[in-house]
Amino acid sequence: MLKNSATAVVPTSGTTARRISSYLYQHAKVRLRLLLAAPVFWLGLVYIAALLMLLITAFWTVDEFTGNTKVVWNVDNIVSLFTDSLYTTVTFRTVGIALAVTVIDVILALPIAFFMSKVAGPKLRNLLAISVLLPLWASYLVKAYAWRSVLSNTGILQWILEPFGVKTPGYSILGAAITLGYMWLPYVILPFYAGLEKVPGNLLEASSDLGANTFTTVRRVIFPIVLPSIIAGSIFAFSLTLGDYITVNIVGGASQMLGNLIYTNVGTANNLPMAAALALIPIGIMFAYLGAVRRTGALNNL
């Protein structure tokens, strides 16, 4: 049998392989469907179904005695997301931190990316690209613990700030925002850099030839071109912060974010339905964010 099928591959007219091949050639739609079957199966069943399976538990409940998840359809969990002050407070705090991290990263990343793409020579540019990417090689946890010692009362930040009469933010929301800003910076610099690369140098020269000052050039020429990259970068910083719970646990002092609530509901409370309901919040926020971005038309330029 095996031998037969092996010889069948040889394209002589009238063999099975030949017939299949000519059938597929004539029927473009079937060809396309077969080609897409594997990725659609993966995306549909393994990816989307797994996610839906998790989220659907938000409408279930937990058996008080055995602690098992029970299929009793209800919306109590979803309602409590909006009525329970704990969940609303933590949601606003999380969005606030995510916005702060995004702003910090955009402000830091723009000049670095501009310098890399427009000012630095090829050698320096490579060196900068390596140093931006290098922290990604270290483990997330190692970096978080490193910031724990940086931010501590006897840490390097205190040592630097002390002469100016300023204290280290310590383990607090601000500490967490700074650390997260550091964590996601490479993900923001890279799209900025790619976007600025696309701006032709002669466009900037033309702008200044026509009498525009630096500020006008940035506002009227550079900004519109790199806006999609800025948005792409901000999506990274914003969404990654929204889901984080480890950094805030290590350097956030006593504060909680949405991720912590989800984590304690899965780990400590054994309340998978509530955890699933809480997971809907960041998903909802990201959908709203992407929807808003889409309306600006920035996604069309990507």
Add this chain to the structure above:
Amino acid sequence: MKLKLAKVLALAAATSLALAGCSAAGTNNTGGTMLDKLGKSEGTLTLLGWPGYAEDGSNDPAYDWVSQFEKDSGCQVTFKPYGTSDEALSLFKTGEYDAIAASGDATLRLIAGGYVQPLNTDLIPSYAGVYDFLKNRDWNTVDGKTYGVPHGYGANLLMYNTKVVTPAPTSWDVVFDKASAYKGKVTAYDSPIYIADAAVYLMAHKPELGIKDPYALDKDQLAAAVDLLKAQRENVGEYWSDYLKSIQSFETGNSVVGTTWQVIKNSMSAKSNTEAILPTEGATGWSDSWMVSSTTKHVNCAYKWLDYIDSPKANAQATEYFGEAPVTQDACQYASKGFCETYHAGDADYAAKIYYWTTPISKCLDGRTDVKCTDYAAWTKAWQEIKG
């Protein structure tokens, strides 16, 4: 095209529903029956426990008490460490483990869920040598049946920085009513079970609340404890669950007063100026038990392990490595000098001041029948609210 996408989504949703239906059909086993005599070793044993409870020398060649057991019993041991009681519970529920070392805040949940079997202690010879005050307690015995044999015990102590916290405290009030003096530098254990620490404090300072057992709180008593902890929250710098994190924040002075374990105190450097005490109100603590799975296929090996870990030499090695008191007086002759004194092993007065972790359940553990008590789920919700 839109329609097709909807079809795919509907299919995905249907599949996920079907799959979820299968997984939600819970396992409600009955707890199994007691073993009446030991048989032949099955050859393998899979254990679940706190880190450092079953060392085979692979972390540090100097600490190895598993190899001896493997040689004696012929059971090859696989050990999986866990980080929190709650993680332990979800791991053990998979049914992949033959025995578990669980703290009192998990044991009742394991028993109620039918995940562990009652033990025949006659088949565990070294159980006879275990301190009496650790036997037949709420967290290891239900309806007169013993479900767990002790591994070791310890107290959640009060640690303070001797330079900052003066005069030297004798009471938990430095982390509760007087905590504002150390605003931002108070630390506390990050778990719902910490609510019991507040209850221990209230037992001594607000007797009118009528708390008899810090793990049996009715609605009003829980509310009082929550209020106390919410007031404490204003002064808390950070909550800890990772003991290395706790060591570091006392070393750097980010924390100056709060809950600790003896093993953390032992790891502090001399220049950190820290001291740890058992305050006058008493303290919460843990007494860990080895329990056998109700669905195990290696019950003989599991019994042999339970006997081995309570035998003096192995118990001394295991508890000294982890930093807690051994469960039998005979262990002290195998432990290093001063170990049993440091950990107050067998000191019944000291042990009487410890309220051992146990899972709060709606049936009051202090015997009250006229009210319903708050269960662990209520404590967890309350704990999230306290942290805010």
